[in-house]
Amino acid sequence: MPYISEIYTSKPKEYKSDLEKIAFDTLEKLDIKYERIDTDELITMTDCLEADKKLNVDIVKTLFLANQQKTKFYLLLMSANKRFNTKNFSKSLNISRVSFASEEIMKTLLHTEIGCCSIFSILLESAKDVQLVIDSDVLKNEFYGCSDGTKTCYMKLKTDDIFNKLIPFSGHKFKIIEI
Template identity: 45%
Template sequence: MVFVSEAYTTVPATFSTPLQEKVYQVLQELTMDFQRVETEEVITMEDCQQINERLEMDMVKTLFLCNRQKTNFYLFVTCGDKPFKSKEFSQALDIARVSFASAEQMDTMLGTKIGAATIFSTLLPEAAKVQLILDKDVCDQEYYGCSDGTTTGYLKLKTEDVLRKFLPYVKRQPRVIEV
């Protein structure tokens, strides 16, 4: 059982990473309502179940992928309960098979560690080469639950705000696929 705090609607008193601080600055700047929880370290989707219950929503699964040559990178956001099938993902994008990017690449390009991949990494200039891919099912959800860039902080946002406020702010047009 993972510790999950009560839900807060205020920014954390302290920040663990530069990305986490940037996330909350941007949420305030864009006047995006949020609820957040603090947790013990959470890595797996199974660990997220208690977060889902506390925030009354379903966490998304955010995967950092690359091609074999490690020249093309993808941040794929899908439903937390959906199994990832590399073949279906690759077919939807009409690309060669992909694999998971390394922990080092994740740190360098996304400013996060394993378990903390988040759409908010698009705030970082290092993520400019990363293609943002959204599962259509995620776009159809009322709420968007994700990491705040750490493995100990999780957010509940309105999906509409993510799509209509945040993505235009970072000047990113995601590719939406059905898998």
Template identity: 45%
Template sequence: MFYTSEIKETAPLQFKTPLQEKVYTSLHKLDIPFQRVDTDDAISMEDCIEINRKLNMKMVKTLFLCNRQQSVFYLFVTTGDKPFSSKAFSNALGAARLSFAPEALLNSMLGTSIGAATVYSVLLDRENKVQVVFDEEVASEEWYGCSDGTTTGYMKVKTTHIIHDFLEYASHKPTVIQV
């Protein structure tokens, strides 16, 4: 059985990564309320079903993408149940064909491992190398469900707080596309 804790509205007592600490410090500084749960390792969208149920929202899927030269980077936030089409994404942005960024870049640029990609990683992107792109379906949802930068911590935040308050604070203006 997949473990999901009771809902909490405070940061963890101990942080597992520097990114996770930055996430909760930033949310506190911005006075953005959240609900969160601790879980077993959740790597796939199937693992998120119980998390969705517990927090009464839909977890987003966050993909880290790049061009062939690994010089242009995107953090694409879409619905958990939507299959990713590189062609549709590239066409919507008017960009060259993109693919998944290598795991080493996920770790070095975004401070996360596979399964923990999160919009909060832009806190580590001081040079604004990563463009944040939202699927319009996610942007129109009331609640935003995502990882806190680990594979064992998941949270629920108002989508407007993410798009307007958090991303402005992190100096990343999101693009919203239809795919």
């Protein structure tokens, strides 16, 4: 069983990445309340089940996708219990097939790596052209669970704060689809 800390309602004393600092500074600036836990590295959605239990929230599955030419990128937020289907996703957006973006592109645009893709990457200038796509079921939950862009910190925030404060602050538009 992985290490999971007590629940905190304040930012970490030290940051592990620039993205993590940007995330917590933005939450503070927008007066978004959260609960967070520190953990061992959690990479898979199965690993995240322990974080889910501790925070009493379902961690949202966040996927980073690219078109075949690697010229258009998509950050997909979806319910963790759903399976991703490339064909259905592409059809929903009326685009040709997509695949997972490479780790190199993920590091360049989202400043994160495989296993810790996060909504907070939309705060980065490098991600300004990434299309945000959201499974409609994510909007139905009172709370939104996610990583802070690292593999060792997970958070619980109000879904309304994500969609009414954080996303508008980022300047991103988003498309809601059924998965």
